Amino acid sequence: MNILLRLQELFSPLGHLASYILAYIFESLFLVIFVTISLIVMIYVFRKYMARVQQRIGPNRVGKFGLLQLIADALKLVGKENILPKNRDDLPYKLAPAMVFVSLVLAFTILPYGDFFYLGSFTVTHSEVTIILLFGIIAIMPIGEVLAGISSANKYALLGALRAVAKDVSFEIPMMLSVLAIVMMASARTPSSLSLESIISSEFLPYGILEPIGLFVFFISMVARASYTPFDLGESDSELVSGHSTEYSGMRFGMFYMGMFGSIFLGSLIVSILYLGGPSGPLESSLGFIWLIIKAAILVLISFTVWLSMPRIRIDKFINFGWKYLIPIAMINLILAGIITLGWGL
Amino acid sequence: MVMPSSDWVELNFGPQHPSMHGVLRLKAKLDGEIVKEIEPVIGYLHRNAEKICEMTYFNDNLIYFDRMDYVGAMNMEVGYLEAAEKLLDISISERVKWIRVIMAELSRIAAHLVWAGAYGLDLGMLTPFFHCFIEREKILTIFTEVSGSRQEVNYMCVGGVYQDITEKAINEIEDFVREFPKRLKDIFNMLMKNDIFLSRTKGIGILDKETAISYGVTGPMLRASGVEYDVRKAEPYLVYDQVNFDIPVSYKGDNLARVLVRFEEMRQSLKIVEQAVKKIPDGPYFNPKAKKSLMIRMRGEGDVYARTESSKGEFGVYIVGDGGVKPYRVRVRSPTLRNLSVLPELAKDVMIADMIAISGTLDLVFGEIDR
Numbered sequence: 001m002n003i004l005l006r007l008q009e010l011f012s013p014l015g016h017l018a019s020y021i022l023a024y025i026f027e028s029l030f031l032v033i034f035v036t037i038s039l040i041v042m043i044y045v046f047r048k049y050m051a052r053v054q055q056r057i058g059p060n061r062v063g064k065f066g067l068l069q070l071i072a073d074a075l076k077l078v079g080k081e082n083i084l085p086k087n088r089d090d091l092p093y094k095l096a097p098a099m100v101f102v103s104l105v106l107a108f109t110i111l112p113y114g115d116f117f118y119l120g121s122f123t124v125t126h127s128e129v130t131i132i133l134l135f136g137i138i139a140i141m142p143i144g145e146v147l148a149g150i151s152s153a154n155k156y157a158l159l160g161a162l163r164a165v166a167k168d169v170s171f172e173i174p175m176m177l178s179v180l181a182i183v184m185m186a187s188a189r190t191p192s193s194l195s196l197e198s199i200i201s202s203e204f205l206p207y208g209i210l211e212p213i214g215l216f217v218f219f220i221s222m223v224a225r226a227s228y229t230p231f232d233l234g235e236s237d238s239e240l241v242s243g244h245s246t247e248y249s250g251m252r253f254g255m256f257y258m259g260m261f262g263s264i265f266l267g268s269l270i271v272s273i274l275y276l277g278g279p280s281g282p283l284e285s286s287l288g289f290i291w292l293i294i295k296a297a298i299l300v301l302i303s304f305t306v307w308l309s310m311p312r313i314r315i316d317k318f319i320n321f322g323w324k325y326l327i328p329i330a331m332i333n334l335i336l337a338g339i340i341t342l343g344w345g346l
Numbered sequence: 347m348v349m350p351s352s353d354w355v356e357l358n359f360g361p362q363h364p365s366m367h368g369v370l371r372l373k374a375k376l377d378g379e380i381v382k383e384i385e386p387v388i389g390y391l392h393r394n395a396e397k398i399c400e401m402t403y404f405n406d407n408l409i410y411f412d413r414m415d416y417v418g419a420m421n422m423e424v425g426y427l428e429a430a431e432k433l434l435d436i437s438i439s440e441r442v443k444w445i446r447v448i449m450a451e452l453s454r455i456a457a458h459l460v461w462a463g464a465y466g467l468d469l470g471m472l473t474p475f476f477h478c479f480i481e482r483e484k485i486l487t488i489f490t491e492v493s494g495s496r497q498e499v500n501y502m503c504v505g506g507v508y509q510d511i512t513e514k515a516i517n518e519i520e521d522f523v524r525e526f527p528k529r530l531k532d533i534f535n536m537l538m539k540n541d542i543f544l545s546r547t548k549g550i551g552i553l554d555k556e557t558a559i560s561y562g563v564t565g566p567m568l569r570a571s572g573v574e575y576d577v578r579k580a581e582p583y584l585v586y587d588q589v590n591f592d593i594p595v596s597y598k599g600d601n602l603a604r605v606l607v608r609f610e611e612m613r614q615s616l617k618i619v620e621q622a623v624k625k626i627p628d629g630p631y632f633n634p635k636a637k638k639s640l641m642i643r644m645r646g647e648g649d650v651y652a653r654t655e656s657s658k659g660e661f662g663v664y665i666v667g668d669g670g671v672k673p674y675r676v677r678v679r680s681p682t683l684r685n686l687s688v689l690p691e692l693a694k695d696v697m698i699a700d701m702i703a704i705s706g707t708l709d710l711v712f713g714e715i716d717r
Contacts, residue, residue, distance in 0.1 A: 054475075054476035055476060055480055155355060159376075159379070162379075163379075229471075236699070237364055237470070238468050240698070241363060241364060308473050309536070310542055311466070311469035311470045311471040311540065311546060312469060312470030312471075312542075312546075313545070314545070314697060314700070316379075
């Protein structure tokens, strides 16, 4: 039973069309609230976890256990003055943070969350090619970073944008290659192998067990995409001050900040959907959403641990790593996936 | 394709920059990601300390020395007093010598811990910073116990120390000596067992022996380039000839060598503190000849130069007295300034990330460079 149908039932006294429209509006609100709450929880958990790792206490003054600290910080960001650089390229400068944040929220609409919390009633998510749509949308985010870098008339930001371009090219190819392996394997069992839902429903073992190499490549690509510490080359705060977001302040900076945390969560969700079985779990299917969140939360904590214990890799070493190791490994993975697919087809 | 030099991008790192250790400004010429030339610009923290010293009584000058290498203030005090006591012809008791050795070595550990944490930050590692500062805080607690102040301690004075070292302080030092090796090992492993850290330091920024000597580089940087030179051994002051310790030397001269030498120095300093706490004799903590009420009337004539080993290198103080109650001239040989001067040699044709990694190993403290 998904939320949309329940809402439609609830609003049914108002007539068919009105109930349909209202249900859509409420479902969109649910989505925005879900993304916002998950971001707030994530940043709170990150700050507490970071404090534990660094033998500190973390936020504990605003609200009980510092729970309201994030809201206070968000209010501070909203209240801050938006300082605009004088020689900026106005439209891209203002568009860039929105591109990062909007594409992030948009990507959340496409994911299958299981039956209980099923947002699949948006027209686009009925599509048979959700996997292409998903990776198309998340490919917009790096463009926002590059635009921010080249439009803010700052040399640090420009260098950050150049690094972001070099980085994106070297991780997106292995990422898509490992996704291709999954699509190939799913095609042996389902006709609509480009749809995230049928990929999940057609698997008899999570793909992470069938092809651990693909999981490894994909997870590393997701780390690079979310750009936190071993691969935060676009920002690299000790070298390029703040990289592409150097000239941003106030809520525009906040969008980049939330974009990064959102990407970690989104990346963890995608990894758990593609490789760890997503909403499927040992108990009944209505708990699917909870299984998905638990899997994603574990991946998020792994990401935080990586973030807090690693220094930054040098840009040329990362590009070497991407082209000389990740892509060949992804190719080998593709061959293995082909063998598995043939085995299934027989 | 090689770009002509006119196409290089000029970029200022600093004075306000997250990894410039205060207010260093590096004028860098970049060819894409490659640093072609850099020129350090200093002077943003200049406070005229040497000139102010000419207007103050001999004993009162100590506070300006505290604020030179502010992360290792006790070493600065030892350096100044070595010169001032020679000029004023005031002897100190054995107990004072041992107390000063303990404090100087604790201060060296604190300074190296600050460096280790900040170096982690330079490479993008957040966590070691806090672990280092927690340990440093324990040393600062000891300083608070003996002097009443954490960082700018002003603990020593001409003829002795401001107040005797208490039983509680001795206990705290013994606790620290017992617990620190394990914590140091944790911090060391946090950095050294990380492949990315090794790839950022191994073979990067190689400083050979001849260049190091010709630029006047001293301290851990010189020892990492294979020169076994330490003022504590070469020309022992205080009671360094009565304690047993080694000088760590590495022959590689790269970033990693400098990291390893500094970590080993912390262990050796701890060894000195351990011995000194046991050997500390009874005696007066203050020479009555330099009684507090007479301090402002102390007169010195002639000129003296004293050198000591601070946490950054050879720290020299030159004082000229004209028989008055104030020094005629004070001049400081800052080790960090010489160490900084070699940076344009090291950071030539390297990537931006390596330039930051190299400048991190110089252990810059701007209070001392700009004075």
